[in-house]
Amino acid sequence: SQWGEENLQALSIQEGEDVTMNCSYKTYTTVVQWYRQKSGKGPAQLILIRSNEREKRSGRLRATLDTSSQSSSLSITGTLATDTAVYFCATDASAGNKLTFGIGTRVLVRP
């Protein structure tokens, strides 16, 4: 899982497999966002899940949120080589409309 001083986690999977990555956060948040960053690009939001939601789906993506354990997960079903990227979770734990990002999970999908 990602957060804090942990090293960037790396996952290598075969195209077609499913993958799940985890994120834990330290303080209360109203939303958890998941971003994807492809090589040479800036991060782009994939999915946003609010504190009153337990699950959110978007296409092949599924995000979960457990406020009691302060953790979230992002699952991708039927991965494609184009899903190769670094995935970040982000929370609004800070004041002033600031997002705090985790250190990311690097996912390599082998064709």
Add this chain to the structure above:
Amino acid sequence: EAAVTQSPRNKVTVTGGNVTLSCRQTNSHNYMYWYRQDTGHGLRLIHYSYGAGNLQIGDVPDGYKATRTTQEDFFLLLELASPSQTSLYFCASSDPGYSAETLYFGSGTRLTVL
């Protein structure tokens, strides 16, 4: 979709040099942000702004200044660059009136301080 353009794409300077990174967004977003990205640290917020003339301190502001000249333009200034500021810098924008929490990022500026 929001468009955020950063320039230059790459920059090399020497220790003590003066560097300005530029960011322009074309969707009339009120909020703009500067982040730096380093291996093992993810994205860290340097400065952000609510609108023209406004500046807020982020989480890692030391050694950086910023200025928001218009709603579209946000600049990051390194007046005495140091090797520790070698990093990948991202600008982002968001609009609380539409989707408060979604950030739209530029493609980044890679800065090397020798």
